[in-house]
Amino acid sequence: MRQPALTSTASFQALETHAIEAEDWELRGLFAADPQRFPKLTVDAAGLFLDYSKNRLDGRTLELLVELARERGVETQRDAMFAGERINLTERRAVLHTALRAPRGTPLVVDGQDVNADVHAVLDRVRIFSDAVRAGTWLGHSGKPITDIVNIGIGGSDLGPKMICLALRQYAHPRLAMHFVSNVDGHDMDAALGKVNPETTLFIIASKTFTTTETMMNAQTARAWFLQHAGEDALARHFVAVSTNTEAIKTFGIDPANMFPFWDWVGGRYSVWSAIGLPVALAVGFGHFSDLLAGAHAMDQHFQEAPLEANMPVLLALVGFWNRQFLGCGSVSIAPYHQDLSRFPAYLQQLDMESNGKRVTKGGQPVDTPTCPVIWGDCGTNGQHAYFQLLHQGTDITPIDFIAALRPGHELENHHAALLANCFAQSEAFMRGKTIDEVRIDLQAQGLSLAEIEALAPHKTFPGNRPSNTILMEYLKPYTLGALIALYEHKTFVQGVIWDVNSFDQWGVELGKVLAKKIEAELTGEAQPALHDSSTNGLIAMAKAAV
Ligand code: F6P
Secondary structure, three states: OOOOHHHHHHHHHHHHHHHHHHOOOHHHHHHHHHHHHHHHHHEOOOOOOOOOOOOHHHHHHHHHHHHHHHHHHHHHHHHHHHHOOOHHHHHHHHHOOOHHOOOOOOOOOOOOOOHHHHHHHHHHHHHHHHHHHHHHEEEEEOOOOEEEEEEEEOOHHHHHHHHHHHHHHHHHOOOEEEEEEEOOOOOHHHHHHHHHHHHHEEEEEEOOOOOHHHHHHHHHHHHHHHHHOOOOOHHHHHEEEEEEHHHHHHHHHHOOEEEEEEEOOHHHHHOOOOOOHHHHHHHHHHHHHHHHHHHHHHHHHHHHHOOOHHHHHHHHHHHHHHHHHHHHOOOEEEEEEEEHHHOHHHHHHHHHHHHHOOEEOOOOOOOOOOOEEEEEEEHHHHHOOHHHHHHHHHOOOEEEEEEEEOOOOOOOOOOHHHHHHHHHHHHHHHOOOOOOHHHHHHHHOOOOOOHHHHHHHHHHHHHOOOOOOEEEEOOOOOOHHHHHHHHHHHHHHHHHHHHOOOOOOOOOHHHHHHHHHHHHHOOOOOOOOOOOOOOHHHHHHHHHOOO
């Protein structure tokens, strides 16, 4: 059904009026006025706790935002997604990453096919294969157990498995070293090949389409390298593939028994729950991979069942929408206070920006509001000593998602209290700031002269009133990580529904791919250089001259 323009809806207009009233709200004042703000603006689900109280909104704001979610059809569109309707309109596909983590025996028929049975048949194969590699019964061609796994993939076929293998490193198999090669830059493959032994290495070629040029080139290079050390008949012990494109896998020369399929209703950036998660199952074991799926499923159930007012992904989405639309925040920083989540911001960049970095509605009309903000970040404590300066005192307001575990996965003394103290102190500092009068009092106490105080005070003043969320889990384990990823998937979905964009296509990456093919042929001398602009012509000429 065609949606009216967002700005023409009654709930959006009510929010616009409300936003004018809210313009001068100070977070300090909101906390002072309501001692119950924390219990009111927090929610628990699937082992996660979300505190969204440090945002510039109140109960009325939330009521209006929830009304907007209802008016935009979040509930019906959510149900359509879970039911397998073809909500990815431009590719005419269902969007069923949620079916990848549904327990066995919960049938879902799409196009006459029981998706649940298909999913679990592949998961069974992932279990058998990963168990064999981990147990050392899957042997390389010279009879030795596998020691190194090289995943060759890019985008959704890389970011998820890489992020999760790092996040769950506590559970990793001690014999298996994981390597991830994504970049077509030969330095990436060169570095990986330099570390592994062809007798004991397993290559996973992971590509939904099995046509992505970076992955195909890296796969060919790995194959050629391997064949320098062993014969063709050894390939079957060392190369497996994960893809929806069975024909292309066969053409590449991978044994059909070594193929792990998935389906076109799984988007690349939503695919880590499918056989694309094979590196995770290999690294941490199928049992832990299943716990990851179970955590995501628990979040799916919460998303489907909880009223919008108490629905964690919906609230995260609505608060983000409020900050984007009415505070004009053009970027969101993700700050994990957990070293093992260091790749999580990069993972979320693809999830969110490839999904909602759109400028036309599902009906092809220009959207009439800003859409997805820029998502970026790094481990919080490291960020504090780099870019947090801008977040505290720069001219833009950047909301932050703080993510932390209450209990560490190590026994080193004092570190965890220091880590959590930093996390909580930062969100408090962003919220409170430090007024010029507070600065003056401090400087007076240090015995500075009046002139010195007045010269320094503006520099030491923090505006505060800067929004943040804090997401806590008890411990970073497979179940809670699964729930955390699913939380952000559904947040992305809800924002896509509000903006009325298709969150499941990615046409924006196509133009660069087409032009790169053309220029590659020009660089390698297979084609006459075409007439580009003077900059592109100049750059091509420099690269040709350097060869
Ligand atoms: O070019 C973008 C993209 O299509 C992503 O959406 C996808 O995750 C990535 O490339 C890799 O695609 P594939 O798994 O088909 O190799």
